[in-house]
Amino acid sequence: MKRAGKLFADMLLILFALAFMSPIYLMVVNSFKDRAELYANALALPDTLSFEYYVRAIEKMNFLAAFGNSLYVTLVSVIFVVILASMTAWMLVRRDNRLSKIIFLTFVATMLIPFQTIMMPLMMVMDWIRTNLHIPMLNTHGGLIFMNIGFHASLAVFLFHGFIKSVPIELEEAATLDGCSKFGVFWRIVFPMLKTITITVAILDVIMMWNDYLLPSLTLTDKGLRTIPLSTYYFFGEFTIIWNQAMAGLTLTIIPVVIFYAFAQKYIIQGIAEGAVK
Amino acid sequence: MIVSHKKDNAWYMLFTFPLILIFITVVIVPFLIGIGFSFISWDGIAANPKVFVGFSNYLRLFQDERFLLSGWVTVRFSVLVVVLVNILGLLFSLIVTTQLRSRHVARTLFFMPNLIGGLILGYIWKFIFTDTFKFIGGKTGLEQVFFNWLINPDFAIYSLAIVFTWQMAGYTMIIYIAGIQGIPRELMEAAKVDGANLWQRLSKIVFPLLMPAFTICLFLTLSGAFKIFDVNLSLTNGGPINSTELLALNIYNEIFGYGRYGLGQAKAILFFLIVAAVTLTQVIITKKKEVQM
Numbered sequence: 001m002k003r004a005g006k007l008f009a010d011m012l013l014i015l016f017a018l019a020f021m022s023p024i025y026l027m028v029v030n031s032f033k034d035r036a037e038l039y040a041n042a043l044a045l046p047d048t049l050s051f052e053y054y055v056r057a058i059e060k061m062n063f064l065a066a067f068g069n070s071l072y073v074t075l076v077s078v079i080f081v082v083i084l085a086s087m088t089a090w091m092l093v094r095r096d097n098r099l100s101k102i103i104f105l106t107f108v109a110t111m112l113i114p115f116q117t118i119m120m121p122l123m124m125v126m127d128w129i130r131t132n133l134h135i136p137m138l139n140t141h142g143g144l145i146f147m148n149i150g151f152h153a154s155l156a157v158f159l160f161h162g163f164i165k166s167v168p169i170e171l172e173e174a175a176t177l178d179g180c181s182k183f184g185v186f187w188r189i190v191f192p193m194l195k196t197i198t199i200t201v202a203i204l205d206v207i208m209m210w211n212d213y214l215l216p217s218l219t220l221t222d223k224g225l226r227t228i229p230l231s232t233y234y235f236f237g238e239f240t241i242i243w244n245q246a247m248a249g250l251t252l253t254i255i256p257v258v259i260f261y262a263f264a265q266k267y268i269i270q271g272i273a274e275g276a277v278k
Numbered sequence: 279m280i281v282s283h284k285k286d287n288a289w290y291m292l293f294t295f296p297l298i299l300i301f302i303t304v305v306i307v308p309f310l311i312g313i314g315f316s317f318i319s320w321d322g323i324a325a326n327p328k329v330f331v332g333f334s335n336y337l338r339l340f341q342d343e344r345f346l347l348s349g350w351v352t353v354r355f356s357v358l359v360v361v362l363v364n365i366l367g368l369l370f371s372l373i374v375t376t377q378l379r380s381r382h383v384a385r386t387l388f389f390m391p392n393l394i395g396g397l398i399l400g401y402i403w404k405f406i407f408t409d410t411f412k413f414i415g416g417k418t419g420l421e422q423v424f425f426n427w428l429i430n431p432d433f434a435i436y437s438l439a440i441v442f443t444w445q446m447a448g449y450t451m452i453i454y455i456a457g458i459q460g461i462p463r464e465l466m467e468a469a470k471v472d473g474a475n476l477w478q479r480l481s482k483i484v485f486p487l488l489m490p491a492f493t494i495c496l497f498l499t500l501s502g503a504f505k506i507f508d509v510n511l512s513l514t515n516g517g518p519i520n521s522t523e524l525l526a527l528n529i530y531n532e533i534f535g536y537g538r539y540g541l542g543q544a545k546a547i548l549f550f551l552i553v554a555a556v557t558l559t560q561v562i563i564t565k566k567k568e569v570q571m
Contacts, residue, residue, distance in 0.1 A: 006378070009378055010378050010379055010380045011380075013373060013378055013380045013381070013384050014380045014383065014384070016384075017380070017383060017384040017387040017388065018387070020387060020388060020444075021387050021390070023391075023402050023403060023406055023444070024390075024402075026402075026405065026406060026410060027402050027405070030405070038409075039409075039413075041413070042409055042410045042413045043410070043413070043414070084296055084297040084300070085297060087293040087294070087297070088293060088294045088297045088298070090293065091289075091290050091293040091294050092294065095286075095290055103294070103298065106306075107301070110305050110306070110309070112550070112553065112554045112557065112558075113305070113309060113550055114504075114505045114526065114546075114549060114550055114553055115505075115507075116505070116507070116525075116526045116529045116530060116546050116549060117309065117312060117546040117547060117549060117550040118305065118308040118309050118312055118546075119530075119533075119546075120312070120315070120533050120534075120539060120542065120543055120546070121307075121308035121309070121311040121312040121315060121543070122304065122308040124308075124311065125303065125304075125307055125308050125311065129303075146300060146303075146304070147304050149297070149300050149304075150300045150301050150303065150304025150305055151304060151305065153297055153300065153301045153305075154301075154305075157297070182286075182289040182293070183289075186293070207393060210395070211394070211395030211396065211397070211398075211508075212395075213395065213396070213397045213508050213511075214507060214508070214530075228395075229395055229397045229398070229508075232397060232398060232401065233397060233512070236401060236512070243405055243409060246401065246405070247405065250398055250401055250402055253395075253398050254394055254398065257393050257394055258390075260393075261386075261390065261393055265386065268393070269385075269389065269452055272389075272392075272449065272452045272453075273452050273453060273455070273456040276452075276453050276494050276498060
């Protein structure tokens with residue numbers, strides 16, 4: 001009796017979880033249907049498995065280029081954030097003077113600033129750098145990466161800072177006595193010990209940067225530079241919505257996310273929990 | 279000794295300067311310039327003059343009916359979704375921390391929407407609220423409920439709330455799970471032995487010990503709701519008739535849509551003050567309610 005009840009509860013939970021996923025189901029099934037079939041029954045499984053709309057969506061969204069752009073911008077930004085923020089946080093913890101405290105508190109306080117508050121002046125600053133210092137900050141991946149690093153610095157420094165405080169200093173002192181430079185101490189001894197928090201920072205930043213729409217939309221104007229959210233936006237803006245093709249396009253954008261989730265689920269969930277709790 | 283001190287300073291600079299320089303250029307300088315811009319009237323065209331107007335941008339905000347409506351809608355939306363997201367997230371976390379065999383699958387699926395970008399979520403649901411809803415309404419005869427929500431000014435905001443809840447419930451679930459797993463098993467078993475029923479165990483043990491998780495989740499959902507932009511843009515784009523134009527989108531439209539840079543920036547600064555005040559107040563209030571183990 002008790003076992004039957006448990007089985008029933010299990011089934012109920014599975015059913016509920018699947019119902020929760022129904023938007024994904026609707027997106028996928030309708031990406032295969034032709035127009036008549038889609039309007040005849042949006043809920044049913046498709047009669048035929050035609051990849052016609054995928055081919056068209058890939059073409060119109062310039063999907064492969066957008067995927068490459070997203071991957072490049074996200075990976076390079078995340079690598080820089082991890083390297084620079086861990087180095088900075090380590091120094092701020094180990095040199096615990098007034099200056100370090102002020103720098104740290106500034107990083108933390110700015111986490112409250114919404115992006116909308118600085119987006120317009122940010123564009124003016126970048127434009128000023130472009131005209132006066134001749135560094136191409138706008139409409140380049142490099143510029144976008146630079147801004148990504150700046151925006152994700154606070155959270156990363158904050159997380160590394162909290163973690164490094166719990167790392168014992170004795171090993172570092174021993175290495176220094178053995179004649180190791182600061183650089184050597186950090187990269188050979190400290191950084192390897194930061195593995196768990198590095199994964200947390202990287203996961204959080206990958207999710208945020210991969211999905212970011214507003215910042216890239218303000219900085220990138222060339223079609224060829226567009227990331228996935230940007231090409232999705234223009235895909236929906238340029239054509240009157242043809243739903244089956246649109247659903248094929250959206251399914252495409254979600255495939256990389258699902259693959260990432262499938263392989264890194266454990267780290268993602270751990271990263272989300274740690275990133276939030278700290 | 280002095281040499282080594284100088285050397286230490288050089289290392290300090292080398293390690294911290296690159297990030298601090300980038301951070302100052304991208305966040306600090308624009309923030310300070312932004313405050314300055316909020317006192318200026320300008321249309322964003324470099325050749326046109328920037329006129330200093332003092333506080334008049336800020337005064338104009340309080341006569342801007344569209345902005346005031348946007349603020350009011352944002353508050354209503356935020357209150358609604360903070361409640362929905364946290365109830366659902368807490369419920370999910372309680373379910374997936376039971377001994378059910380399907381708990382892992384359920385957890386995986388509940389969290390999944392959070393990984394998809396807001397822009398893309400908005401487009402997926404746009405299809406559901408327009409065509410799928412119309413289809414269901416036509417088939418079942420429940421046209422009172424299932425019609426195109428996005429063209430109805432009263433319902434559109436609820437469609438936004440549903441999408442946000444769908445996206446965030448799994449996120450808060452993860453944080454609540456971490457909180458629940460931190461509760462000592464002996465405590466729950468002792469209560470069970472003493473004859474406490476499920477509701478008593480939840481209300482007397484689990485909820486009080488989850489207060490730190492509540493603090494975090496309320497903070498994250500509240501600030502997320504106030505700052506929502508991507509879903510707003512792709513699902514409703516503020517419509518119909520501005521009924522779902524939340525603050526972030528209103529600011530964006532003011533600056534880049536209408537080219538009123540000074541006025542828009544004054545809104546942006548006020549927006550920062552509101553977000554900071556609301557979230558900090560919430561954290562202070564809920565922190566007080568946390569209990570020590």
